[in-house]
Amino acid sequence: MFKANVTVHYKQGILDPQGKAVHHALQSLGIQGADEVRVGKHIVMTFPDLSKKEADEATKKACDKILSNPVIEDYDYELVEEKS
Amino acid sequence: MKFGVVVFPGSNCDHDVYHVIRHVMEESVVYLWHKDTDLQNVDAVILPGGFSYGDYLRAGAIARFSPIMQEVVNFANDGGLVLGICNGFQVLTEVGLLPGALTSNDHTRFVCKTVHLRTENVDTPFTSEYEQGQVIALPVAHAEGRYYADTETLNLLHQENRIIFRYSDPDGNLTEESNPNGSLKNIAGICNKEGNVLGMMPHPERACENILGLTDGLAMFHSLIDNRVMA
Numbered sequence: 001m002f003k004a005n006v007t008v009h010y011k012q013g014i015l016d017p018q019g020k021a022v023h024h025a026l027q028s029l030g031i032q033g034a035d036e037v038r039v040g041k042h043i044v045m046t047f048p049d050l051s052k053k054e055a056d057e058a059t060k061k062a063c064d065k066i067l068s069n070p071v072i073e074d075y076d077y078e079l080v081e082e083k084s
Numbered sequence: 085m086k087f088g089v090v091v092f093p094g095s096n097c098d099h100d101v102y103h104v105i106r107h108v109m110e111e112s113v114v115y116l117w118h119k120d121t122d123l124q125n126v127d128a129v130i131l132p133g134g135f136s137y138g139d140y141l142r143a144g145a146i147a148r149f150s151p152i153m154q155e156v157v158n159f160a161n162d163g164g165l166v167l168g169i170c171n172g173f174q175v176l177t178e179v180g181l182l183p184g185a186l187t188s189n190d191h192t193r194f195v196c197k198t199v200h201l202r203t204e205n206v207d208t209p210f211t212s213e214y215e216q217g218q219v220i221a222l223p224v225a226h227a228e229g230r231y232y233a234d235t236e237t238l239n240l241l242h243q244e245n246r247i248i249f250r251y252s253d254p255d256g257n258l259t260e261e262s263n264p265n266g267s268l269k270n271i272a273g274i275c276n277k278e279g280n281v282l283g284m285m286p287h288p289e290r291a292c293e294n295i296l297g298l299t300d301g302l303a304m305f306h307s308l309i310d311n312r313v314m315a
Contacts, residue, residue: 010187014232015266017192041141066149069142069178071185072232 190266
């Protein structure tokens with residue numbers, strides 16, 4: 001069984017208001033050192049019956065078609081094999 | 085003139101639009117259920133405000149895949165009039181009928197208030213009853229209304245006169261303070277290249293009756309109806 005861990009986030013250069021708010025909160029907490037915070041989404045898909053190649057194609061298609069909006073977002077993902 | 089108002093699960097301005105067309109404008113109107121594939125020979129389609137599919141993933145991201153939307157895209161590509169208001173605008177960008185995207189307001193909060201808009205182009209079927217440069221007051225109510233597009237797209241919209249409304253102060257100045265969400269170039273509404281598809285964040289349907297305090301939305305419905313009579 002393959003599991004796809006997908007991360008979707010704003011493209012660099014696009015204002016991330018949530019990330020900015022969290023960054024302010026870090027500073028209020030006294031957590032130093034982070035020059036930027038960006039908030040994204042984590043999406044997990046499991047494919048019980050697909051081969052690695054098929055799972056990879058399905059994940060890429062899902063990312064391009066619906067999970068991300070290419071105008072404002074980038075994505076990355078990793079496929080992990082799990083014992084079913 | 086016959087209007088169709090699309091109803092997605094989570095639409096909440098569909099009844100407002102229906103009310104204005106039927107009871108204020110006294111024109112014909114039908115609801116178009118998101119699972120339907122028949123536009124019932126309407127002359128114009130309105131995608132109303134709300135939270136289609138709970139705005140899961142992104143506002144409009146899932147609504148664009150509903151069966152009715154394929155018909156709306158075909159209708160628009162054949163020159164049919166399509167107006168997307170608020171969530172409807174978000175759906176139009178997600179489905180690719182309008183360029184760019186609408187994302188979280190720069191201040192991260194839901195904004196619900198009356199704003200002023202400068203009318204930038206009256207040479208459209210949606211705005212012919214406004215005056216060029218006219219400042220109008222309409223309500224906004226959204227959390228994801230910040231218009232974004234890359235520089236190339238913004239230049240194209242400008243060159244082709246496709247920015248229809250911009251947030252302004254009451255005197256028509258495009259100030260940062262009058263921009264309720266951080267939209268690039270104070271953009272509140274744009275149209276497609278052909279001019280038959282308009283998307284806008286503010287709500288004209290909530291500004292059509294004296295009892296509600298605002299009436300600047302009326303001219304948009306008059307424009308649509310007059311345009312139909314002339315066509």
